[in-house]
Amino acid sequence: MYQPAHFVEQDADALLALMQAHPLATLVRGGAALAADVLPLEVERRGEGWRVAGHVARGNPLWREADGQPVLLLFQGPQGYVSPNWYPSKFEHGKAVPTWNYTMVQVHGTLRAVQDPAWLRGFVTRLTERHEAGRPVPWHVADAPADYLDAMLKAIVGIEIEVTRVEGKFKLSQNRSAADRTGVVLGLEADATAQRQPEADALAQAMQAAEQRRKALGST
Numbered sequence: 141m142y143q144p145a146h147f148v149e150q151d152a153d154a155l156l157a158l159m160q161a162h163p164l165a166t167l168v169r170g171g172a173a174l175a176a177d178v179l180p181l182e183v184e185r186r187g188e189g190w191r192v193a194g195h196v197a198r199g200n201p202l203w204r205e206a207d208g209q210p211v212l213l214l215f216q217g218p219q220g221y222v223s224p225n226w227y228p229s230k231f232e233h234g235k236a237v238p239t240w241n242y243t244m245v246q247v248h249g250t251l252r253a254v255q256d257p258a259w260l261r262g263f264v265t266r267l268t269e270r271h272e273a274g275r276p277v278p279w280h281v282a283d284a285p286a287d288y289l290d291a292m293l294k295a296i297v298g299i300e301i302e303v304t305r306v307e308g309k310f311k312l313s314q315n316r317s318a319a320d321r322t323g324v325v326l327g328l329e330a331d332a333t334a335q336r337q338p339e340a341d342a343l344a345q346a347m348q349a350a351e352q353r354r355k356a357l358g359s360t
Contacts, residue, residue, distance in 0.1 A: 141246060141309060143307070143309060146314040146315050147314060148308070149243075149309065149310040150308065151308075151353060152185065154308065154310070154350075154353065155245050155306060156183065156184075156185055158215060158217040158243055158245050159183040159215045159247075160183055161217070162215055162217050163182070163215075164178060164179070164180050165178070165214060165247075166178050166214040166216075167179060167202070167211055168211065169209055169212075170210065177196065179196060180267065181194040182263065182270075189303065191300075191303075192213065192247060192249065193254075193263060194299050195260065195297065196297055196299060197297075198294075198295050202251075203253040203299060204253075205251075206252050206253040206299055207252065208251070210248070210250055211248075211249060212246060213246065214244065214245075215244060217242070217244055217310075217342075217346065218339045218343040218346050219243065219339055219343060220240070220241060220328060220331070220339050220340050220343045221238065221240055221337060222240065222313065222324055222327070224237055226323040226326065226327030227316065227320040227323050228319045228320060228323050229317060241312055241324070241343060241347070242343075243311070244310075245308050246308075247303055247305070247306050247307075248307075249301040249305075250301065250304070251300075252299070252300050253298065254297070254299065254300055255297055255298070257293060260296060261281070263298055264296075265281045268280070310350055312343075312347045324347065325347050328341070328343050328344035329341065329344050
């Protein structure tokens, strides 16, 4: 993807946090024609590498083509509109236009299918535990009748992506001055309060986190 240097995000913890907070990814694959599927994925760090896994319905042709096929995963984080009226510099010289801030991670890799029943059971158990955590009465895989669960597991196929490259692009006004970046955060917070943009608060928080990483690295 197009990557201006000031928007490149290489912090592995920040990339992992985005993918785990926004696990519903778009999986793009080639072949006779481009195809895309949307599915929740499990992402983990394994030493210096990455582990990405998911599952699809057995009726989905994706898994039948999963024999080392190159794929691209798109994880979209917080995003939102940025008004030029939020830049203090705009009132000095008027040189400002609207833009869009966003965060995303692209994962490149190769695809393989997994049909092992134990793998599938372990995967759906972990996925359920992650998303049921913190609920007053969490649902557990064991809550379902055994024969029903066996039938459901036979209706899905696991997938794993052997990751070859991970790219983060966090377009968070890094090309603006510190004062302008602060103005964007304040503008997003105002939009969040007024409910103008559904992800304004999350985007403001992403900008603040990026600012903390900049300061830790000695950037301005």
